[in-house]
Amino acid sequence: MTAPSTFDRRMFLKWASALPLLGYMAVQDAANKLWGKDAVENIYTRIGVRPFINARGTWTYLSGSLELPEVKAAKQAAAGHFVEIFELQRGAGRRLAELSGAESGMVASGASGAIASATAGCMAGTDPAKVWQLPDTTGMKGEVVMHGGRTPFDSAVRVPGAKLVLAYSHDELAKAIGPNTAMIYTTALGEKLEKAIAIAKNANVPLLLDDAAGIPPIENLKLYAKMGADMYTFSGGKGLAGPQCSGILLGRKHLIDAALANSPPWEGAVCRAMKVGKEEIMGCLAAVEYWMKADLGALNRQWGERVARIQKLVDTVPGVTTEIHVPQDGNRYPTLRVTWDEAAWNFSVADCDRKLREGDPRIEVLTNNNPSLVTAVHEGDPKAPREPNRVAIVSMTLQPGEELIVGRRLREILNDARKGSKS
Amino acid sequence: MSGILGLMNRSTRRGFLTKTAAGAALSSAVGSAATKSTIGKTADVYARLGVRPVINGVGTVTVLGGSLMPPEVIQAMNEAAQHFVNIPELQKKAGARIAELIGVPGAMVTAGAASGITVGTAACVSLGDSQKIQRLPDTSGMKNEVIVQKSHHSGYEAQMLVVGAKLVWVETHEELDRAINERTAMMFFLNKYEPLGKIHRDDWIRVGKARGVPTFNDAAADVPPVAHLKRYVEDGFDLVTFSGGKGMQGPQAAGLLLGRKDLIDAGQQCISPNGGIGRGMKVGKEEIAGMVAAVERYMKLDLDAEYRAVEHRADEVIQALAGVRGIRATKNVPEIANHVPHVLVEWTAKDRKPAIDDVVRELREGEPPIAIGTLDGNLLLSVWMMRESEHRVVAKRLKEIFAKG
Numbered sequence: 001m002t003a004p005s006t007f008d009r010r011m012f013l014k015w016a017s018a019l020p021l022l023g024y025m026a027v028q029d030a031a032n033k034l035w036g037k038d039a040v041e042n043i044y045t046r047i048g049v050r051p052f053i054n055a056r057g058t059w060t061y062l063s064g065s066l067e068l069p070e071v072k073a074a075k076q077a078a079a080g081h082f083v084e085i086f087e088l089q090r091g092a093g094r095r096l097a098e099l100s101g102a103e104s105g106m107v108a109s110g111a112s113g114a115i116a117s118a119t120a121g122c123m124a125g126t127d128p129a130k131v132w133q134l135p136d137t138t139g140m141k142g143e144v145v146m147h148g149g150r151t152p153f154d155s156a157v158r159v160p161g162a163k164l165v166l167a168y169s170h171d172e173l174a175k176a177i178g179p180n181t182a183m184i185y186t187t188a189l190g191e192k193l194e195k196a197i198a199i200a201k202n203a204n205v206p207l208l209l210d211d212a213a214g215i216p217p218i219e220n221l222k223l224y225a226k227m228g229a230d231m232y233t234f235s236g237g238k239g240l241a242g243p244q245c246s247g248i249l250l251g252r253k254h255l256i257d258a259a260l261a262n263s264p265p266w267e268g269a270v271c272r273a274m275k276v277g278k279e280e281i282m283g284c285l286a287a288v289e290y291w292m293k294a295d296l297g298a299l300n301r302q303w304g305e306r307v308a309r310i311q312k313l314v315d316t317v318p319g320v321t322t323e324i325h326v327p328q329d330g331n332r333y334p335t336l337r338v339t340w341d342e343a344a345w346n347f348s349v350a351d352c353d354r355k356l357r358e359g360d361p362r363i364e365v366l367t368n369n370n371p372s373l374v375t376a377v378h379e380g381d382p383k384a385p386r387e388p389n390r391v392a393i394v395s396m397t398l399q400p401g402e403e404l405i406v407g408r409r410l411r412e413i414l415n416d417a418r419k420g421s422k423s
Numbered sequence: 424m425s426g427i428l429g430l431m432n433r434s435t436r437r438g439f440l441t442k443t444a445a446g447a448a449l450s451s452a453v454g455s456a457a458t459k460s461t462i463g464k465t466a467d468v469y470a471r472l473g474v475r476p477v478i479n480g481v482g483t484v485t486v487l488g489g490s491l492m493p494p495e496v497i498q499a500m501n502e503a504a505q506h507f508v509n510i511p512e513l514q515k516k517a518g519a520r521i522a523e524l525i526g527v528p529g530a531m532v533t534a535g536a537a538s539g540i541t542v543g544t545a546a547c548v549s550l551g552d553s554q555k556i557q558r559l560p561d562t563s564g565m566k567n568e569v570i571v572q573k574s575h576h577s578g579y580e581a582q583m584l585v586v587g588a589k590l591v592w593v594e595t596h597e598e599l600d601r602a603i604n605e606r607t608a609m610m611f612f613l614n615k616y617e618p619l620g621k622i623h624r625d626d627w628i629r630v631g632k633a634r635g636v637p638t639f640n641d642a643a644a645d646v647p648p649v650a651h652l653k654r655y656v657e658d659g660f661d662l663v664t665f666s667g668g669k670g671m672q673g674p675q676a677a678g679l680l681l682g683r684k685d686l687i688d689a690g691q692q693c694i695s696p697n698g699g700i701g702r703g704m705k706v707g708k709e710e711i712a713g714m715v716a717a718v719e720r721y722m723k724l725d726l727d728a729e730y731r732a733v734e735h736r737a738d739e740v741i742q743a744l745a746g747v748r749g750i751r752a753t754k755n756v757p758e759i760a761n762h763v764p765h766v767l768v769e770w771t772a773k774d775r776k777p778a779i780d781d782v783v784r785e786l787r788e789g790e791p792p793i794a795i796g797t798l799d800g801n802l803l804l805s806v807w808m809m810r811e812s813e814h815r816v817v818a819k820r821l822k823e824i825f826a827k828g
Contacts, residue, residue, distance in 0.1 A: 043503055043712050044712070047517060047519070048519075050508075051507060051508050059696075061696035062507055062509060063509070063513070063707070064708075066506075074468060077467075077468035079497055081476035081488075081491075082479040083469055083475070083477060083487070084474075084477060084794065085487070087474050087475070091469070091472030091473050094473065095472055109704065110695070110703060112695070112702045135560070136584070152698050153702065155700050159585045159703065161585075237707060244709065264537075267579070272581065272582065273535060273540070273582050273585075273703075274704055275485070275537065275538065275676045276676055277488070278488040278489075279675065279676075280676055364507070
């Protein structure tokens with residue numbers, strides 16, 4: 001380890017706070033266990049897939065989250081028996097209702113599957129003839145008003161056959177509702193959601209809230225029922241840390257019954273291909289139950305400490321600015337933002353991202369690049385957000401000890417880049 | 424009903440459906456009262472929800488949870504749950520491994536066989552053009568017609584329609600020839616209904632090849648024998664789908680799509696995590712890794728030994744029911760799907776007492792609950808998915824029920 005060239009008093013203090021971390025034995029042990037020599041071979045590397053340290057958060061294309069031990073245990077226990085899936089969905093629904101205060105619930109193949117089932121249910125109801133007729137919506141209410149406009153996930157609404165009607169403001173929403181409106185889809189939260197719910201109630205049209213990344217905090221499980229949302233969905237494989245291919249749909253009994261009538265295991269249902277197994281159903285429930293008991297405050301402190309360690313290490317690089325914040329739009333976990341003068345260093349965020357990915361162990365961080373976004377979504381969209389690009393490190397998906405590897409590696413990369421820019 | 428029709432109706436997934444609907448209504452009445460099951464300690468995971476595990480006398484049907492995963496698969500899933508991976512990368516490598524194991528050009532893991540139909544259709548409609556994939560289910564300007572034999576009506580048509588495909592129904596060779604045009608994207612074939620159609624597989628494949636139209640074979644429940652995994656692709660089908668959670672005993676929410684490499688590559692773009700029509704057909708890292716482990720195990724498995732074990736169970740049940748008045752129990756092996764020994768229980772007495780619905784209900788409501796298949800007004804018991812002495816429990820209960828008359 002060499003001392004930085006611009007050694008001044010401020011840098012000295014930064015080094016002093018970072019130094020103990022470099023030899024932090026317990027964290028080092030944890031890191032070795034995960035990424036040391038003995039950990040090299042696993043089920044993925046044997047088929048040529050490189051696992052990575054996930055500092056990007058819960059993304060479906062990066063395999064969501066890691067299942068909680070409680071989830072794995074529930075999946076394993078569930079795998080030991082045959083059960084009738086209709087009966088199991090009803091049982092799961094009763095339990096979800098108990099936990100959430102919503103009238104009923106079901107487990108779907110993910111938030112996307114839940115949206116598709118909810119939409120199909122609002123159009124076809126439980127009438128077998130209509131269920132079988134989808135995605136042809138002739139003779140049914142076949143429109144869904146998209147409050148807030150299109151989203152990258154609206155294919156889940158279109159797949160069962162619904163036609164999208166776009167509405168941005170609350171006024172537009174109220175005006176867009178017509179005799180063919182089967183459902184209102186919204187991602188609005190807080191007051192905006194309250195207003196949307198009032199408009200939906202007034203028009204007597206069911207409203208679906210998509211808050212895929214809404215748990216934790218677990219309070220949201222009850223909140224939306226209390227607010228009067230007719231249906232709402234959360235992904236099971238993101239913050240919930242349940243099975244990746246699971247999600248929950250909660251809401252009014254007759255709407256959940258209708259959603260189930262259009263879902264697997266019904267053969268002939270439009271959503272049949274969005275399959276969820278008995279193991280995933282039980283695993284997802286176990287995840288919800290975990291969060292009912294979890295101490296989110298303590299977890300937030302741990303997560304915060306994890307990124308703070310990285311911050312200390314990265315702060316030793318002159319010219320680097322860091323900040324820890326908690327985003328409010330999904331992935332609501334302590335997140336470290338790292339920036340530097342990209343132009344002066346001739347080293348972009350994308351360069352840094354690539355170097356982290358190409359290193360060993362591979363590290364994924366959050367930048368404005370989203371490889372899983374359908375390119376057409378933002379093409380030509382003048383309202384698409386153009387936030388400054390930066391490296392962000394999301395704490396929740398980091399395993400204990402990994403922060404040390406990430407911090408050291410990022411420090412090394414940024415140090416090299418800074419030196420390179422001077423020569 | 425012709426012999427062939429009778430054969431095709433046996434214990435098919437659809438045949439079971441009507442019974443299940445009745446069973447579903449029934450079990451809701453007893454659901455909340457039910458608490459303790461004797462099946463085993465881990466059954467508590469279900470019992471606390473008021474859900475009663477059942478002895479599976481139907482076979483590898485989705486509605487009963489498919490199959491039970493062997494320890495190798497569960498272990499693979501647990502191991503997979505410990506690491507983050509990039510899902511498209513995992514799909515590619517897992518697919519390559521499965522293709523290598525089975526001996527086909529391309530493979531991928533889907534969210535089940537129904538998802539295999541959607542993904543396969545989307546692959547044939549888009550031919551991997553990402554702009555087109557993003558536009559689905561709007562298929563304007565794309566080949567979007569799928570040809571199906573009327574007799575191959577599967578109940579899974581919606582899984583093609585959601586892609587934006589239009590179905591064109593044919594019956595004869597002439598109709599098929601006329602139906603193919605520049606908008607034809609795919610020719611769908613339902614493997615287990617081959618004997619019902621006028622156009623058999625060889626001709627279906629031949630016409631597809633001659634006219635440059637990809638052929639798709641839905642073979643969801645059609646292993647064992649293991650050779651089928653490779654044979655249908657070798658026969659010339661461009662795409663073949665199998666359920667992962669049935670005979671292969673992989674994860675219930677997984678399936679396989681096998682076949683032409685370029686179409687499989689296209690298919691991998693049409694499923695989660697990619698946005699678009701396949702996003703809801705989510706398959707997790709655990710399920711993908713579990714499916715690889717299931718195929719690895721299945722290719723090595725001594726299926727003859729498994730078959731003999733199932734046959735032995737069937738024989739025991741037949742023996743146990745030998746002296747029971749009013750019924751005749753015989754061995755029955757469906758030709759294509761669920762190709763393992765079953766026990767067919769037919770009424771010999773004219774009054775057909777007790778009535779079949781009462782027998783089914785009594786088995787389902789008893790302790791432990793037993794789900795049983797039916798066929799043309801008779802009972803078709805599958806002992807394939809039974810463990811240890813479960814088949815004896817079923818035989819004993821059947822005896823008791825018929826003894827009461």
